Amino acid sequence: MSAAITFVQGDITRERVDAIVNAANSSLLGGGGVDGAIHRRGGPAVLAECRALRASRYGRGLPTGRAVATTAGELDARWVIHTVGPVWSASEDRSELLASCYRESLRVADELGARTVAFPAISTGVYRWPLDDAARIALRAVRETETAVEEARFVLFDARAYTAFSTQPA
Template sequence: MTTTLTLVQGDITRQRADAIVNAANSSLLGGGGVDGAIHRRGGPAILAECRALRASCYSSGLPTGQAVATTAGELDALWVIHTVGPVHSTTEDRSGLLVSCYRESLRVADGLGARTVAFPAISTGVYRWPMEDAARIAVETVRTTETAVEEVRFVLFDEQAYAVFTGQLR
């Protein structure tokens, strides 16, 4: 089966999908950007499950490139898949970790039975990954990863990110 890739410019917390991917920080306890927005709009149920994950299997935090799911709380989704993107480096190739964020998120989505998954542009905010490279990695990875997910929706916050991702889908 082929996964359909779509683009939306807007707020990922307003998406209706089986799973919304959170560009989380390793603490899983919320933060800025997409992470903070998802925790704020999703409400306390997400934070409660994240705290339980920290108390059990992720006492040191979620490792970069890995993914784990929680409830979506008050979001219009069933689950939030939290993944920790790498901080961009000009001296070390961390692209494999960014690839892993997308692959692991799709693996978790498959385990949940999710058919629609909304992704942000992982690592492009405070982690400073260049948008052009991040878009190339995201689109290539999703296109080449075996998954039962029927639709992957990239939800881009601004016009510039939307334009860059549009170029990658051609």
């Protein structure tokens, strides 16, 4: 079964869900955009678990397209699922890596027992993935992934992103 998909325009750090997906960088140590906002609002517990992951399993960083969970700290969620999106390239098709971010996040959510998951528009910020293409890839990946997650909520920061995701054909 696949998750029901919903769309919200707003701040992903304010969502009340079981798991919030973080568009992380491979270092897992915070950054700009969604990543920085989640680390700031989640507080030191998120960073502490990310540091422990780097020290134990991901010494070279989390690979692109993979996902791993930590506590959500002070966020209104139980977990943060960190995934590393690809940087967009005009000369190389990295669509499969972007789709993998969504599939892997749902796999981790299933392992955790999460029923509601909030996703950002992965790779559309500083990684420059074209919004309409990112929306098409993301929605196809979520629709086609078998999961026990009941709701996959796309939380889009602005009206442009909300429109790009919410108007994609089913």
